[in-house]
Amino acid sequence: MKKKFMTCVAPFYHFKSARLDYYNATDDGDYKYLIEEMHQDVASLSGSSPKLLQPRLVDVHTTSEKCVVDKCLLRAVIDNDECKNIGIVSLKAIPPELAHHRCTEVHIYIGNKYRGLGYGAEATTWATWYAFQMAGMHRIQVSIPSFNTPATKLFEGLGFAEEGRQRSSIWFNGQWHDNVLYGVLKNEFRDWLETDSRFSYILGDLNNNCLLDGDF
Ligand SMILES: CC(C)(COP(=O)(O)OP(=O)(O)OC[C@H]1O[C@@H](n2cnc3c(N)ncnc32)[C@H](O)[C@@H]1OP(=O)(O)O)[C@@H](O)C(=O)NCCC(=O)NCCS
Numbered sequence: 001m002k003k004k005f006m007t008c009v010a011p012f013y014h015f016k017s018a019r020l021d022y023y024n025a026t027d028d029g030d031y032k033y034l035i036e037e038m039h040q041d042v043a044s045l046s047g048s049s050p051k052l053l054q055p056r057l058v059d060v061h062t063t064s065e066k067c068v069v070d071k072c073l074l075r076a077v078i079d080n081d082e083c084k085n086i087g088i089v090s091l092k093a094i095p096p097e098l099a100h101h102r103c104t105e106v107h108i109y110i111g112n113k114y115r116g117l118g119y120g121a122e123a124t125t126w127a128t129w130y131a132f133q134m135a136g137m138h139r140i141q142v143s144i145p146s147f148n149t150p151a152t153k154l155f156e157g158l159g160f161a162e163e164g165r166q167r168s169s170i171w172f173n174g175q176w177h178d179n180v181l182y183g184v185l186k187n188e189f190r191d192w193l194e195t196d197s198r199f200s201y202i203l204g205d206l207n208n209n210c211l212l213d214g215d216f
Contacts, residue, residue, distance in 0.1 A: 012205070012206075012209060014130070014133075014134065014206055014209070015076070016204075016206075017122050017123070017125070017126040017202050017203060017204065017206070018122060018201055018202050018203070018204050019080055019081065019119070019122060020078050020079065020080055020086075020119065020122055020123055020126070021078070021079045021080075022076035022077070022078060022079075022089070022123075022126065023076065023077045023079060024075075024076070024077070025069055025075055025077055025088075030084050030085040031077060031084075031085050033085070034077070034085040034086075034087070034088065034111055037111060037112065038088070038109050038111075039056055040056055041112070044109065046145070046172055046173075047144070047145055047147065047148035047150075047151060048107065048109070048144075048148065048151065050145065050169075050170050050179065068090075071092065071093050072090045072091060072092060072093055073090075073091040073092060073093045073094065073104055073131075073135055074089070074090055074091040074127065074130060074131070074135070075088070075090045076088070076089050076090070076123075076127070078110075078119065078123050080114070080119065083114075085111070086110065086111050086113075086114040086119060087108070087109050087110035087111055087114065087119060087120070087123060088107075088108075088109045089106070089107070089108050089109075089123045089124065089126070089127045090106070090107045090127075091104045091105070091106055091107075091127060091130070091131050091135065091137075091140075092104050092105040092106075092107070101138070101139075102136060102137050102138035102139065103137065103138065103139040103140070103141060104131055104135070104137050104139075104140055104141075105140070105141055105142055105143075106124060106127055106128065106131070106140050106141075106142050107142070108120055108123055108124050108127070108151075108154070110123070115150070120150075120154050121154055121157065121158060121202075122202050124154060124155070124158060125158060125199060125202045125203065126202065126203065126206075128140055128158075128184065128189055129189070129203055129206060132186045132189055132211060133206075133209065133210075133211055137186070138185065138186050139183055139184070139185050139186070140183065140184050141163075141181060141182065141183040141184075142155060142160070142181075142182050142183075143179055143180065143181045143182070144179075144180050144182065145170045145172065145177050145178070145179055145180075146165075146170075146177045146178040146179070146180055147172065147177050152180070155182045156182070158184075158192075159184065159188070159192055159196075160182035160183060160184050161182065161183060161184065161188075162180060162181070162182055163181045163182065163183045164180075164181040165178050165179070165180050165181070166178060166179040166180075166181075186211065189211070190210075190211045193207060193210060193211070
């Protein structure tokens with residue numbers, strides 16, 4: 001017998017959370033400024049990637065940024081009510097030969113001026129929702145050098161589980177540091193939505209289009 005398919009939700013606008021809007025990367029001056037700032041932020045670069053720091057690229061916007069955008073499942077510029085381009089949130093694209101694992105990595109950057117206001121947590125929650133609900137992921141992970149206190153607080157505060165620690169695997173500025181892997185599964189995220197009102201607030205209307213029961 002032919003199986004019947006039904007849609008459970010009507011189309012809805014999902015590039016918005018409580019205080020933030022998410023746009024495609026644009027080519028305007030503000031966006032270039034944000035990318036330049038990100039590439040000059042030594043603390044941020046060393047705290048989010050184990051790559052050896054290099055002198056700043058000339059015209060970073062059209063060279064490395066273009067490569068990054070092409071490797072993303074999601075690359076969203078974050079705006080709040082007053083300002084455009086306060087940060088960037090992205091999910092790494094999965095190569096076809098790894099697609100069956102349905103696992104992606106999240107990366108978040110909030111511009112210096114806008115830190116400590118809860119925007120990092122909000123945008124990461126939204127990207128997590130997007131990865132599970134819209135992109136069909138099963139698992140999201142992030143690896144963070146142990147000296148990146150803001151990111152550690154952010155991911156642990158949201159509920160990402162520490163899954164492993166590569167001891168003394170990152171050489172930075174004359175010292176060894178651990179690389180810490182954090183992850184969340186779709187069913188765990190569903191539990192957060194059901195039990196923690198922070199997430200309902202952040203996701204607002206999106207929460208009505210919640211994760212379907214039994215679909216892991
Ligand atoms: C990590 C980062 C995204 C945090 O963004 P943010 O908007 O400042 O974070 P939030 O305001 O949402 O704070 C989230 C939690 O982290 C804590 N936190 C944030 N910055 C902190 C700091 N410098 N020291 C201690 N705790 C900090 C907050 O207190 C909050 O915890 P709480 O919920 O218990 O109050 C931001 O610092 C950043 O862009 N860093 C550079 C890029 C990076 O390292 N990305 C992470 C790797 S993917």
